[in-house]
Amino acid sequence: MADVSGLSQFIDQATHESRLRVESDLGDGFVRLRVSEAERRQAKQDIRCVEDAAIEMLRNARDAHARSIFFAASKSGSIRRFTMVDDGDGVPEHLHETVFEPRVTSKLDSLTMDDWGVHGRGMALYSIKANAEEAFIASSAAGQGSSFVVTFDTTKVTERRDQSTLPDLVKALDGVWSVGSSPHNIARTVAEFALANRKKCTVYFGSPVEIAATLLAFGRSSHQSAGMVSFEQVAPSKRLACASDSQQFAQIAAGIGLEMSSRSAHRILQGQIKPLPPYLESLSRRREGDTGTRSSKRAVGRDYRGLKVAQEDVDDFSADLKRAWRELADRYFLEGDVEPAIRISHDSVHVTFPVRKQL
Incomplete structure (x- = not known):
């Protein structure tokens, strides 16, 4: 009987502590705790x-x-x-x-x-x-x-x-x-x-x-x-x-x-x-x-958020660049029909034009 009485007291104390910690039961397993303003x-x-x-x-x-x-x-x-x-x-x-x-x-x-x-x-x-x-x-x-x-x-x-x-x-x-x-x-x-x-x-x-x-x-x-x-x-x-x-x-x-x-x-x-x-x-x-040092697989062509340029967008970008290059090339007697090299790193886009003078 003493053991049963002790167990009852333990259960009552445990549930009493829970009641003291809970301000309100919000349902579905959620509660609002008692927490000080501090x-x-x-x-x-x-x-x-x-x-x-x-x-x-x-x-x-x-x-x-x-x-x-x-x-x-x-x-x-x-x-x-x-x-x-x-x-x-x-x-x-x-x-x-x-x-x-x-x-x-x-x-x-x-x-x-x-x-x-x-x-x-x-x-x-x-x-x-x-x-x-x-x-x-x-x-x-x-x-x-x-x-x-x-x-x-x-x-x-x-x-x-x-x-x-x-x-x-x-x-x-x-x-x-x-x-x-x-x-x-x-x-x-x-x-x-x-x-x-x-x-x-x-x-x-x-x-x-x-x-x-x-x-x-x-x-x-x-x-x-x-x-x-x-x-x-x-x-x-x-x-x-x-x-x-x-x-x-x-x-x-x-x-x-x-x-x-x-x-x-x-x-x-x-x-x-x-x-x-x-x-x-x-x-x-x-x-x-x-x-x-070895760079992450995901660092190639994208930043940490996964920036990646689709090939169709790269092609469109390249076409726009070539049009702009032809105008510049005409002014400085350079060959205008060249392919730009576009490289996308984790935090930048690099474009390189080969410079060839007209004969």
């Missing part, structure tokens, strides 16, 4: 740069039991945009705005400590929203995953200046892998997360168009028949496989936060833009002590 104010300071937001988004997907995370990054002027699609637990529609409020979490009894600190206080999405120009759930389905969109004005929330350099992976003498020395930019942040959590989830990282191509392949690998159900009923991570043409593809992509033109959608459907490999597989690797 903690709420501190949470806003958790996001000091764009890279901080990236890691918080990734941790959120991992803690929602995502096995696959698709992270798109793009920038226009000073506006940095992240779109993250995952196949995790999802967020019920009636909580799409509530999850960005302070102290809201689905992780009441699963506080997480990882390489970036404590997670599970219900403050990560609030911190992002408090610092972002906009933060919202573009699409979500309970038990099937979500798509989050976040934009920052980098004149207000800064990011590392060098966003084009990709990290590499280094294997130490004891066989342990780590991310090599490189700028602490978005690409490195995603690489560090992907490496630390490689046994829990697979991360894909690239431009919105590349991520869309990858999601198409991901959806096709498991989607049986696009005509059987409406695409709204399909998980966000598999929805693009339902598209019947480029216009619908662009429409569905916009619905999960991946804005693109019909032309880009057409190129994806035609296979001109290939799906990405898992991010870690795309990074170059070396052994500790190896001083030789």
Whole structure:
């Protein structure tokens, strides 16, 4: 009897502590925790740069039991945009705005400590929203995953200046892998997360168009028949496989936060833009002590966001250049009928004209 009494007291104490920690039950496994005003104010300071937001988004997907995370990054002027699609637990529609409020979490009894600190206080999405120009759930389905969109004005929330350099992976003498020395930019942040959590989830990282191509392949690998159900009923991570043409593809992509033109959608459907490999597989690797530098496979012809110029655009660009060259060549008695050499590096476009004087 004494043992039974002790067990009852333990259970009562445990449930009492949970009640003290929970301010309100929001349903569907989500609660609002009791957190002090000081903690709420501190949470806003958790996001000091764009890279901080990236890691918080990734941790959120991992803690929602995502096995696959698709992270798109793009920038226009000073506006940095992240779109993250995952196949995790999802967020019920009636909580799409509530999850960005302070102290809201689905992780009441699963506080997480990882390489970036404590997670599970219900403050990560609030911190992002408090610092972002906009933060919202573009699409979500309970038990099937979500798509989050976040934009920052980098004149207000800064990011590392060098966003084009990709990290590499280094294997130490004891066989342990780590991310090599490189700028602490978005690409490195995603690489560090992907490496630390490689046994829990697979991360894909690239431009919105590349991520869309990858999601198409991901959806096709498991989607049986696009005509059987409406695409709204399909998980966000598999929805693009339902598209019947480029216009619908662009429409569905916009619905999960991946804005693109019909032309880009057409190129994806035609296979001109290939799906990405898992991010870690795309990074170059070396052994500790190896001083030789090897550029990443993805650094050829594109920047870290996956910039790649289609051959048809290169041809059009070349034709325009040749017309301009002929005008210049006539003035300086040079041969005008020459082919420019166009080379696309990770952060620039190089054009070279052979100079031959007229006889």
